[in-house]
Structures are given as C-alpha cells and as structure tokens.
Amino acid sequence: MEQILNWVTENQQIIYVVVLMIFVGIEVIGRVPSVLHTPLMSGANAIHGVVIIGAIIVMGKADPDNYLALTLGFFAVVLGMVNVVGGFVVTDRMLEMFKKKK
Amino acid sequence: MTQNILTICYLIASITFILGLKMLSNPASARKGNSLAALGMSIAILGTIFLYKNDETGEYLNNYAWIFGGLIIGGIIGTLAAKKVQMTAMPEMVSLFNGMGGACAALISLVEFNHLAAETTVVISHSKVLIIVVGLIIGSVSFAGSMIAWGKLNGRVNDLSFKGQNILNLLVLALALVLGAYLVMQPHHSLLLYGILLLSLLYGVFFVLPIGGADMPVVISLLNSFTGVAAACGGFLYNNKVMLTGGILVGAAGTLLTILMCKAMNRSLKNVLIGSFGGNNTAVSSGTTSQGHFKEISLSDTAMVMSYATKVMIVPGYGLAVAQAQHSCHELEKILTEKGVEVKYAIHPVAGRMPGHMNVLLAEADVNYEKLLEMEQANEEFSTTDVVLILGANDVVNPAAKTDPASPIYGMPILDVELAKTVIVNKRSMKPGYAGIENELFFQPKTSMLFGDAKKVLQDLCAEIKNT
Structure with missing residues (x-):
C-alpha cells in the first residue's frame, strides 16, 4: 500500500497531466458536428x-x-x-x- | 541548454495537438487545425532526433542512418497510401494506419523490456515493467483488432461468431492480464513477454471477429483511443510529456467520439461489443416480417415523377458509395435544379460506414455543403417533400427501428421517409441491408423499387430527365 502511495507522490506531475488531458480531450471534442x-x-x-x-x-x-x-x-x-x-x-x-x- | 530547447519543442507540440483537435471540430478551421498538428508533430520529431539525450548515459542518440532510413521509408509508404486511397475506402485506411500505430507501441515495449532484462546489475523497477506490459497488451490488441477491422471493411474477413465466444474472449484476456501481473512481480521470466504478446494479438482478433460490419466504425474509433493510451504508456516510460499529452488526448477524445457514435445509433457500447449485432441475429429477425409484395418502377416513370416534383430529397447510403455514384448523384441534382426542382440530401448520422463518411463522399463530388441536411432537419422537411430517392440506404430508413421492439435496430433514430408523398428506393436487389434485417418500408404502398447499380441507374436517370 505504502509503495503505491509513494509511487503516486513520485509521479504526481504525470498523474496531473493525465487527468487534465482527459478533461481537455473530452472538452475539445464535445461540440463537433x-x-x-x-x-x-x-x-x-x-x-x-x-x-x-x-x-x-x-x-x-x-x-x-x-x-x-x-x-x-x-x-x-x-x-x-x-x-x-x-x-x-x-x-x-x-x-x-x-x-x-x- | 539543448534539453531546455527540447522541452520547449515538446510544449509547442502538445499545444498544437490540443489546438489542432479543437480546430478540427469546426468546418471552417478544420484544415488549418490538421496542418497545425502536423507542424507540431514535425517539431517534436526533429527535436527528438537532434536534441534528445539518454538519461542513463547523457549521450545524444545514435544510429542516425537507421532512424532516417525508417522515417523516409515510412513517410513514403504513408504518403502514397494516403494519396492513392479511394474516398470510399477511407474507413479501411484509418483502421490500417491505426493498426500501424498500435504495432509501433507494442514494438517499443518489446525492445524496452529486452533492454531492461539485459541489465542484470540494476534492480528492475516494477512500475517500469508494469507500463511496458500495459503498453504491449494495448498496442497489440489495437494492432490485431485494426487489421481484422480493415479486413472486414474491405470484405476479406467474414463475421465469425460461435457459442461461448464471449467467454473464450474473456478467458484469453484474463490469461494475458494474469501473465502480465506475474511478469511485473517476477520480471526475470522474460520469455513470458512473448506469451503475453501472443495472447493479446489473439484477443485483438477474437474481439473484433464477431462484431458485425455495421458496427465497425465504433470499433475503429475505440481502437483509435486504445492506440492513444498505448502511446501514452510510452510517455510514462520515457517521462516524455508530448507522448503523454498526445496519447491521453486521443485516448479521451477517441473514447468520447466512440460514445457519440453509439448514441447516434441509440445503442450502448456494451451492446455493440458483446451483442454481436450484424453477426448472428439474422435468423431471428428475418422470420418476423412478412415478405409481402413490392412495387417496381421503371426508369422513365421515375424520371417523370422526379422532374415534376417541387421538392426532392435524396437519401444516400453505403450502396451509393460502393457504386462510386456520388458524382452521378450530383449530376442528377444539377439537372433537377435546372428544371426548378428543389433538391436536398438527408444524411443519417451513421450513413456510409463511418459517421460523416457520406458528407466526405458528397463533398468530393462538389455537392454544396448547405444542401446536406442532418437527420433532425431532414425529418422536419420530409412532410413537405414530394419524392424521396433512397440510394443504397437501408437500415437508416427501416421503420422497424420505431415499431418492432424485437428488431435488433429497435430504438435507433431513423429518417422518417414515409412522411413524404412518394418513396423511390434504388437497390441492387431485395437482399437485406448491412444489419441483415428485412425492411418493411419496401413493401409499403407508397414505396416503389428501382433496381440496379446506383451509378448506372443515376446516369440513365439523368439522360432520361434531360429528354423529358
């Protein structure tokens, strides 16, 4: 468990990018005809x-x-x-x- | 210093990807958006070749001859394939390109794992192996699936479904995942990686095989987002932000696009993937509707009816695309318009083989963008329409979608062509459409059948109308 938590902290930058990109991807395409x-x-x-x-x-x-x-x-x-x-x-x-x- | 420049290159590339996608969702800016993303991609590629430094050794990249050789060969193949492909074969092409990307991701995983396994001195990081395995599984599923989708769309691969197929598929996938998890724990069993590769390829094949041709666009879109995620795994692996942003962006956007397509057909993704729609439901539904009698109409009668109409609505379907009849269709539109007939096109969201495919085809034939009505608009106008000409479309005008809860397409929004005064259906024969179900529209008193290849019929029709 602690390993996983450490991993999250170590890679938080990447995780932030992933989460934000998911929203951007959905937002950008949402209004396409x-x-x-x-x-x-x-x-x-x-x-x-x-x-x-x-x-x-x-x-x-x-x-x-x-x-x-x-x-x-x-x-x-x-x-x-x-x-x-x-x-x-x-x-x-x-x-x-x-x-x-x- | 060079590393900072590379970081900026990647930043620029990521921004162009986002802006490019954004601009692609608007007809006016779409082309610029595509070029912008391509520019960003070039910057990222060139930056990587010349500025990237190996984290472990701090050296620039080697093997330039190989790299440039690969880039040139790939560039030539890609350009030629993209330039030569017929507009009707576009969905196949996208699927093929997607498969290439998936294969690329899988190969990266293979090489990186071998590289990792060769270093006996360093303790192997479990998270690195995990990412490699995930990239391998997703990449190879995407590759194998895309190849099958490609084969299905151009008719080389037939639907195949048998009892217990879903369970077998899940077993194969579960086995691949279990082996993957084991490898992450015990990274020294390096041969396992090839087992995982094989199982993932197998799963990709099994996953797409039972899905009917009508659902292929949804599958391609889904595999497209898979490849995006596989690319993002590479981003994790190298801590490379442009791969990460690009991959996740496509993964998210592709998933949304997949859902939008499912919505257009009023079906859930689960239903598409497990229901094997066009595959084995044929027998069930064909028995429920009666054969009945249909009326045939001659070419000259059709010409007469159409040239004396005030408003004609053309409903193009995949049959039109197969017959390469989009130009003849535009010709007919011009002749009718000269005679004072109002001509419009009613485009179902899933007409053709991909959403928007029909628009691309008609645009190729120079049909004016404003003459293309989307389904909602078209449905409002059918009641004031004199003649509806259906060209090789079937399931998108099947009233069973509204009336028959037992039909596999029940609930799919359709074009309400029966509101018009007359319906003329051009088909090659009475054979059921892509989804394999009978269409009772053809047996209604309003409807007349005009048999023949769409292109030939349209050409003859043009000649006939000119003479009247």
Missing part, C-alpha cells in the same frame, strides 16, 4: 502517431551490435511514420473537400 466525425477520427489517429517519438528514442538508444533491437526499432520507426504521415495526409485530403465554394 457529426459531419466532421470522420475527419476528426482520422486527425486524432494521426496525433496518436506521436508514439513515433518513443520509436526514435528506442532506435537511437539501441546498441549498434544488438541486431534484434535495431530491427524491431527500425520497424517501429517505419510503422509509426506511416501512421503519422498517412494520417495527416488522409485527413488533409478529406478536409480539402469541405472547402466552401464561392
């Missing part, structure tokens, strides 16, 4: 591609002789990048069509 649901889902999909940062760190920390870590890290970077770039480009393509015509 249903026409934008698909682009919004796609945009959110691109944003969670931020996981690529982790992939880059893994890759960059890997020992140059450790081929397992290098290979796995490399795949992680490729997949993460597909998620980020693909996500943003696809969202942009969708939104391009929503332009108001004069």
Whole structure:
C-alpha cells in the first residue's frame, strides 16, 4: 500500500497531466458536428502517431551490435511514420473537400 | 541548454495537438487545425532526433542512418497510401494506419523490456515493467483488432461468431492480464513477454471477429483511443510529456467520439461489443416480417415523377458509395435544379460506414455543403417533400427501428421517409441491408423499387430527365 502511495507522490506531475488531458480531450471534442466525425477520427489517429517519438528514442538508444533491437526499432520507426504521415495526409485530403465554394 | 530547447519543442507540440483537435471540430478551421498538428508533430520529431539525450548515459542518440532510413521509408509508404486511397475506402485506411500505430507501441515495449532484462546489475523497477506490459497488451490488441477491422471493411474477413465466444474472449484476456501481473512481480521470466504478446494479438482478433460490419466504425474509433493510451504508456516510460499529452488526448477524445457514435445509433457500447449485432441475429429477425409484395418502377416513370416534383430529397447510403455514384448523384441534382426542382440530401448520422463518411463522399463530388441536411432537419422537411430517392440506404430508413421492439435496430433514430408523398428506393436487389434485417418500408404502398447499380441507374436517370 505504502509503495503505491509513494509511487503516486513520485509521479504526481504525470498523474496531473493525465487527468487534465482527459478533461481537455473530452472538452475539445464535445461540440463537433457529426459531419466532421470522420475527419476528426482520422486527425486524432494521426496525433496518436506521436508514439513515433518513443520509436526514435528506442532506435537511437539501441546498441549498434544488438541486431534484434535495431530491427524491431527500425520497424517501429517505419510503422509509426506511416501512421503519422498517412494520417495527416488522409485527413488533409478529406478536409480539402469541405472547402466552401464561392 | 539543448534539453531546455527540447522541452520547449515538446510544449509547442502538445499545444498544437490540443489546438489542432479543437480546430478540427469546426468546418471552417478544420484544415488549418490538421496542418497545425502536423507542424507540431514535425517539431517534436526533429527535436527528438537532434536534441534528445539518454538519461542513463547523457549521450545524444545514435544510429542516425537507421532512424532516417525508417522515417523516409515510412513517410513514403504513408504518403502514397494516403494519396492513392479511394474516398470510399477511407474507413479501411484509418483502421490500417491505426493498426500501424498500435504495432509501433507494442514494438517499443518489446525492445524496452529486452533492454531492461539485459541489465542484470540494476534492480528492475516494477512500475517500469508494469507500463511496458500495459503498453504491449494495448498496442497489440489495437494492432490485431485494426487489421481484422480493415479486413472486414474491405470484405476479406467474414463475421465469425460461435457459442461461448464471449467467454473464450474473456478467458484469453484474463490469461494475458494474469501473465502480465506475474511478469511485473517476477520480471526475470522474460520469455513470458512473448506469451503475453501472443495472447493479446489473439484477443485483438477474437474481439473484433464477431462484431458485425455495421458496427465497425465504433470499433475503429475505440481502437483509435486504445492506440492513444498505448502511446501514452510510452510517455510514462520515457517521462516524455508530448507522448503523454498526445496519447491521453486521443485516448479521451477517441473514447468520447466512440460514445457519440453509439448514441447516434441509440445503442450502448456494451451492446455493440458483446451483442454481436450484424453477426448472428439474422435468423431471428428475418422470420418476423412478412415478405409481402413490392412495387417496381421503371426508369422513365421515375424520371417523370422526379422532374415534376417541387421538392426532392435524396437519401444516400453505403450502396451509393460502393457504386462510386456520388458524382452521378450530383449530376442528377444539377439537372433537377435546372428544371426548378428543389433538391436536398438527408444524411443519417451513421450513413456510409463511418459517421460523416457520406458528407466526405458528397463533398468530393462538389455537392454544396448547405444542401446536406442532418437527420433532425431532414425529418422536419420530409412532410413537405414530394419524392424521396433512397440510394443504397437501408437500415437508416427501416421503420422497424420505431415499431418492432424485437428488431435488433429497435430504438435507433431513423429518417422518417414515409412522411413524404412518394418513396423511390434504388437497390441492387431485395437482399437485406448491412444489419441483415428485412425492411418493411419496401413493401409499403407508397414505396416503389428501382433496381440496379446506383451509378448506372443515376446516369440513365439523368439522360432520361434531360429528354423529358
């Protein structure tokens, strides 16, 4: 029990960020019209591609002789990048069509 | 110094994510919001590559060749895939990209665990292992689930459900969790990690397999928020605020979006996940409604009826999207408008395969944004409408949702097309729709059936109307 409490105190900054972000996430999306649901889902999909940062760190920390870590890290970077770039480009393509015509 | 700059890069990126999402919820600013978030992402990526220092050794990152190689290859694949995909295949694409993100998170967990296990001198921190295991489980469930969802949407994977499936699913998940908990306590049994990986992948497959195609958007949205949480686990692991904020933001927003979608269909999330809606209820419901007689209408009659109407409402459904008929549909709208007919579109919130999917498709065909009515507006206008033309939509106009408590879609809000004077339904055949249930609307005296592929029918209809 005490371990858990200590852990909470040690990581309170992170816990605060998590709690506040949950509220921000809900608040920001609350008033979206249903026409934008698909682009919004796609945009959110691109944003969670931020996981690529982790992939880059893994890759960059890997020992140059450790081929397992290098290979796995490399795949992680490729997949993460597909998620980020693909996500943003696809969202942009969708939104391009929503332009108001004069 | 460099660490401070990196902190500021991450701060900027986090702010752009929040602002980007905010702007994405407004049609006027949506595109800018997307670009803003992309800019923030680039700053975060570049900052990490050049400024990140390893906590343990205090060195900059190595293996630049590998990193840039991966970024370039991934960038090219992502751009090509996103540019080439048809607008109708958009939901599949989002699911696929989501799976990539999930796989990325799972791989990070794998490498980090091996890294941790290799260090025999340091005492392994339990909380670190916990986060790694959580990231692995969520990431691989999201990956496997997204792949199945992708396969289902493009028709490569069929629904599969059998008795006791829910129990089996829960058992697989429980086993993965128990193994995970054990590994956190005893981190030296490193092979267990692969067992957890396998079970999580299996659970991802089992979790999505029985869910009917009509519910796929909800599932994709849910998996989307899963991947967000998996990314946030990475943020915990590296004490990296941008991963944390981005991941949790998407996790929270994705969950809310999932709930909003369920609400549009008037179903609870639990019902979607456990009820296996489109899967095995077919037999129950098809027996309850009688076959009855339906009326067919010829193309020239349809043309006649429509060109002499004052107000026509078009109800597009997934059938329109499959037939790639959005351009022909716009063509019909233009011809009718030239003849003085008022034409509008009634869009059900879940028309197509994702909420808002139909709007994207029609926007692609240059249909004016203001002609698209949302369900509430449309329902008010049906009573003053002369002709409703239903193009490949079925469940969203099924009166059983109001009248038949035994129907699986009972309670779902629908478009009240029967308030209009005439209803013309274009379908390829009398086969039931996505949810696998009969539609008594087709047998009502007001309704006429116009069989054929939506695109061909619309083209012929345009030609016919021009001649009258």
